[in-house]
Amino acid sequence: MYFPLLANIMVLLFTFCTAYADNAVHLDKKNLPMGCATCHYKANLKSGGGSVACITCHGAKQRKVLAHKMPKGAVVSRSDLKDIEAEFGKTFRHPTFDAPGRHSQNEILPEVDPKVLRHADCVDCHHPHFVTKENRFAGVKGKRVVNQTVAASREAEVCYRCHGDSVNLPGKYTNKRIEFSLNNPSFHPVEGEGRNSAVISLIRPYHEKKVAAADVSVISCSDCHGNDEINGPKGVHGSRFRYILKDNFDASDNISESPQAYALCYRCHSRTSILGNESFKYHSLHINGTSFSRMGTSCFTCHNSHGSTDYKYLIKFNRSVVSPNARALLKFVEKGTSKFSGECYLTCHGVEHNPKSY
Ligand code: HEC
Ligand code: HEC
Ligand code: HEC
Ligand code: HEC
Ligand code: HEC
Ligand code: HEC
Numbered sequence: 001m002y003f004p005l006l007a008n009i010m011v012l013l014f015t016f017c018t019a020y021a022d023n024a025v026h027l028d029k030k031n032l033p034m035g036c037a038t039c040h041y042k043a044n045l046k047s048g049g050g051s052v053a054c055i056t057c058h059g060a061k062q063r064k065v066l067a068h069k070m071p072k073g074a075v076v077s078r079s080d081l082k083d084i085e086a087e088f089g090k091t092f093r094h095p096t097f098d099a100p101g102r103h104s105q106n107e108i109l110p111e112v113d114p115k116v117l118r119h120a121d122c123v124d125c126h127h128p129h130f131v132t133k134e135n136r137f138a139g140v141k142g143k144r145v146v147n148q149t150v151a152a153s154r155e156a157e158v159c160y161r162c163h164g165d166s167v168n169l170p171g172k173y174t175n176k177r178i179e180f181s182l183n184n185p186s187f188h189p190v191e192g193e194g195r196n197s198a199v200i201s202l203i204r205p206y207h208e209k210k211v212a213a214a215d216v217s218v219i220s221c222s223d224c225h226g227n228d229e230i231n232g233p234k235g236v237h238g239s240r241f242r243y244i245l246k247d248n249f250d251a252s253d254n255i256s257e258s259p260q261a262y263a264l265c266y267r268c269h270s271r272t273s274i275l276g277n278e279s280f281k282y283h284s285l286h287i288n289g290t291s292f293s294r295m296g297t298s299c300f301t302c303h304n305s306h307g308s309t310d311y312k313y314l315i316k317f318n319r320s321v322v323s324p325n326a327r328a329l330l331k332f333v334e335k336g337t338s339k340f341s342g343e344c345y346l347t348c349h350g351v352e353h354n355p356k357s358y
């Protein structure tokens with residue numbers, strides 16, 4: 001059964017509450033001939049059907065069997081619609097289908113209640129009423145300003161809804177909004193251009209500052225996190241690489257270096273430059289190790305991938321590998337800007353740094 005009255009009330013509410021863009025893909029009758037009723041139908045009248053409704057069109061072909069949850073003729077069968085559902089079958093993925101039924105239309109994000117279970121539905125990242133081909137995050141509530149949430153204008157703001165100030169962030173994770181803050185001594189340039197003007201390993205078009213039109217000096221979460229398949233659908237849905245990364249990144253200790261081990265970093269930082277010690281003169285010593293009995297260590301032992309609240313050069317020691325030295329000191333001291341010179345106070349693999357200088 002279809003409820004015309006309720007539908008009318010919804011349309012009214014909708015027109016009062018929102019001014020939607022003309023290019024909103026789902027409100028275009030050429031895309032969805034049945035309009036609002038495509039998603040707001042029968043048992044899905046209020047909810048819009050959630051993530052399962054989305055994959056009726058954006059999923060595997062056999063999903064069309066779920067079409068009975070939509071009015072006849074609503075499900076578009078277009079060969080150019082990519083299979084997003086398959087991305088969630090990969091080992092590392094957002095828990096969209098692993099933790100269903102937790103999203104609520106009235107929820108406040110970043111979460112304010114520590115007891116609330118975490119989730120990530122399609123609608124948490126894409127608002128079905130506003131999404132356009134140009135802006136897949138259009139209409140998603142982002143920043144909290146005093147007691148109100150306002151629309152996100154950039155991808156990172158969508159991510160901070162759950163990876164920033166959420167009070168239900170699991171203990172092993174850190175606040176990404178703080179890690180990328182422009183006030184930190186160093187950060188990967190997501191919020192704005194970076195602080196270091198001598199990142200000599202950078203591969204063009206990446207550049208410290210935007211000088212020429214082709215230079216890229218600001219990157220996004222999606223430059224590192226997303227689909228492992230270059231030609232697959234874009235987006236941080238799922239990947240066969242850990243942490244839903246686009247390329248492999250090995251974060252462990254006692255490993256051997258290879259183009260694959262740190263493939264993610266080598267997308268933008270020249271492997272030849274790093275292993276050629278162009279900046280830190282002991283890069284190769286640490287990354288390659290010295291022998292079979294003393295193997296190499298990951299970039300992650302010394303660098304945070306996002307930002308450092310303490311030091312320059314993204315230095316943040318991995319405490320499961322690095323410990324304080326005999327004088328109980330654990331710190332990095334820079335000796336002059338862009339001089340490629342500094343001191344480390346720590347113990348690692350039983351080697352005292354008290355300090356060791358370069
Ligand atoms: C592609 C599917 C889809 C289409 C088409 C669609 N909606 Fe929705 N709508 C949803 C989903 C999903 C939600 C729930 C959002 C959430 O849970 O945060 C929703 C929520 C709503 C709400 C609740 C308040 C809100 O805005 O979050 C209203 C009212 C609404 N839709 C009206 C409409 C009207 C009117 C139309 C046609 C102009 C329409 N919808 C078209 C999927 C759709
Ligand atoms: C009835 C089929 C249908 C349903 C249900 C549906 N979509 Fe779509 N969606 C489309 C079509 C058609 C397009 C336009 C694609 C194009 O023009 O290339 C689209 C475009 C998009 C885009 C823009 C990306 C692109 O390929 O241009 C996103 C993001 C998206 N949909 C997410 C969702 C989400 C999230 C839901 C569930 C709330 C949903 N869709 C439900 C059919 C559907
Ligand atoms: C609605 C909430 C939500 C939003 C928005 C969100 N995520 Fe997540 N994300 C999660 C949840 C839940 C997990 C599972 C682990 C957890 O609880 O943090 C997760 C996991 C991840 C992981 C994998 C962590 C691991 O240990 O493997 C990455 C990477 C990630 N998200 C990146 C992003 C990026 C980038 C964005 C923005 C495009 C984003 N997320 C937006 C909720 C969200
Ligand atoms: C320069 C590449 C790069 C960028 C840009 C990047 N990440 Fe990451 N991210 C990584 C790597 C590498 C890891 C795995 C190692 C680690 O935990 O730091 C990771 C891990 C994570 C994790 C899981 C572990 C943790 O540290 O909490 C989350 C969540 C995450 N990133 C979210 C984000 C969000 C949100 C953004 C954008 C605001 C972002 N990342 C931007 C490279 C990146
Ligand atoms: C954690 C956030 C997040 C979740 C959850 C999420 N997406 Fe996405 N999605 C993204 C990002 C990031 C992109 C890339 C946007 C861009 O680069 O323009 C994207 C892109 C897309 C695209 C366009 C792909 C392309 O290559 O054209 C579609 C369609 C889409 N998402 C649908 C969905 C559907 C359906 C779901 C739920 C089954 C979903 N998304 C869940 C973040 C998310
Ligand atoms: C033993 C600690 C250590 C390890 C392991 C390490 N680095 Fe570094 N790295 C440093 C230090 C210290 C600096 C700062 C040099 C300076 O004073 O400018 C640095 C600087 C850098 C810079 C900035 C300058 C430049 O060369 O462009 C990049 C990029 C970098 N490292 C990437 C990496 C990558 C990628 C890996 C893993 C393949 C890695 N590092 C492993 C300690 C380390």
Ligand code: HEC
Pocket residue numbers: 185186187188189193194195196197198199202206207208209216217218219223224249264265266267268269299300303304305312313314
């Ligand atoms: C998408 C491109 C991209 C990827 C992937 C990437 N970086 Fe960077 N990285 C940059 C850019 C751009 C800068 C320059 C920022 C600046 O000028 O301060 C930079 C700067 C750095 C710096 C110097 C920061 C400072 O303030 O001194 C280090 C260290 C670094 N990256 C390490 C890494 C490591 C380790 C990885 C892999 C986990 C990685 N990068 C992956 C683009 C990238």
